[in-house]
Amino acid sequence: DGGITQSPKYLFRKEGQNVTLSCEQNLNHDAMYWYRQDPGQGLRLIYYSQIVNDFQKGDIAEGYSVSREKKESFPLTVTSAQKNPTAFYLCASSWATGLAGANVLTFGAGSRLTVL
Amino acid sequence: DQQVKQNSPSLSVQEGRISILNCDYTNSMFDYFLWYKKYPAEGPTFLISISSIKDKNEDGRFTVFLNKSAKHLSLHIVPSQPGDSAVYFCAASALGGSQGNLIFGKGTKLSVKP
Numbered sequence: 001d002g003g004i005t006q007s008p009k010y011l012f013r014k015e016g017q018n019v020t021l022s023c024e025q026n027l028n029h030d031a032m033y034w035y036r037q038d039p040g041q042g043l044r045l046i047y048y049s050q051i052v053n054d055f056q057k058g059d060i061a062e063g064y065s066v067s068r069e070k071k072e073s074f075p076l077t078v079t080s081a082q083k084n085p086t087a088f089y090l091c092a093s094s095w096a097t098g099l100a101g102a103n104v105l106t107f108g109a110g111s112r113l114t115v116l
Numbered sequence: 117d118q119q120v121k122q123n124s125p126s127l128s129v130q131e132g133r134i135s136i137l138n139c140d141y142t143n144s145m146f147d148y149f150l151w152y153k154k155y156p157a158e159g160p161t162f163l164i165s166i167s168s169i170k171d172k173n174e175d176g177r178f179t180v181f182l183n184k185s186a187k188h189l190s191l192h193i194v195p196s197q198p199g200d201s202a203v204y205f206c207a208a209s210a211l212g213g214s215q216g217n218l219i220f221g222k223g224t225k226l227s228v229k230p
Contacts, residue, residue: 004159033217040125042205042220043160058217090159103148103209103218107159 002027004108006091011113013078013085021076021111023091030096032074033105036060037088046089049074050096078113086115119143120208122221129228135193137224139206142187146208150218151180151191154203163204164191196228 004025013019025032031050035043045058049068063082068074074093078085089112092105121140129135139149147168152160166173166180166189173180179192193200203225207218 006159035220040222042120042122042222043207043218044220045217048217092159103150104162104165105160105218107152107161109159110157112157 004091004093004106006089006108006111009109009111011111013113013115015115016080018077018079019085019113021078021089021091021113023074023076023108024072025074025091025093025106025108026072027093027106028071029093029106030071031094032068033092033094034058034064034066034074034076035090035092037090037110043090046076085113088112118221119146120206120219120221122206122224124224125222126225126227129196129226131198131228131230132195135191135196135200135226135228137191137193137204137206137226139189139191139221140187141189141208143208143210143219144187145210146219148209149180149182149189150207150209151178152205152207152220153200154205154223160205193226196226198228198230201226201228 007022033048034046044060047066049055065077090110091108094105150165151163153163154160164175164178166182182189203223205223206221209218
């Protein structure tokens with residue numbers, strides 16, 4: 001079945017450590033996104049990528065980094081510079097920007113990061 | 117400043133009745149709107165969308181209404197079922213739906229009681 005796989009589902013990190021969240025999709029989508037959800041908050045865009053080897057900052061990119069070396073993969077690294085990293089992280093994908101339906105995002109099941 | 121606002125954090129409805137979830141937006145550049153449904157510990161799933169060239173879109177029990185002059189949209193669920201209990205997010209985008217960078221509201225938690 002086509003879809004988006006995020007791993008790990010739960011992750012604990014000590015303060016000062018970097019951690020990488022995995023996101024893989026087999027939908028052949030061109031664009032991929034990372035959103036963050038906090039309790040009582042909407043989803044906020046961290047980074048997005050419309051094509052391999054290219055990505056742009058979203059609204060809350062500080063303290064995060066990404067790479068897009070393959071079409072199927074868009075890993076997110078939460079660095080020690082992120083002041084409040086405890087959150088639920090959601091990866092999504094869609095058809096390429098500029099095509100009809102590009103804003104219908106397909107989401108993964110999410111990764112919950114807790115900083116101890 | 118929130119560009120997409122869902123002012124009701126929660127809504128409780130009896131099974132079989134209508135659920136109405138509301139959403140307001142401030143950015144006049146938004147021209148495509150979507151509703152997503154989210155269960156706990158899962159990713160959101162797409163429910164229904166509407167372009168600004170329409171004022172209504174219907175899909176089974178779900179209907180979205182758009183009032184551009186008031187910058188307001190609403191999602192109607194008729195009849196409501198217990199399985200509809202979830203958090204519903206309103207989202208908006210610009211450029212005629214060709215852009216995947218959605219702006220989300222904070223969500224409304226719907227509880228449908230048997």
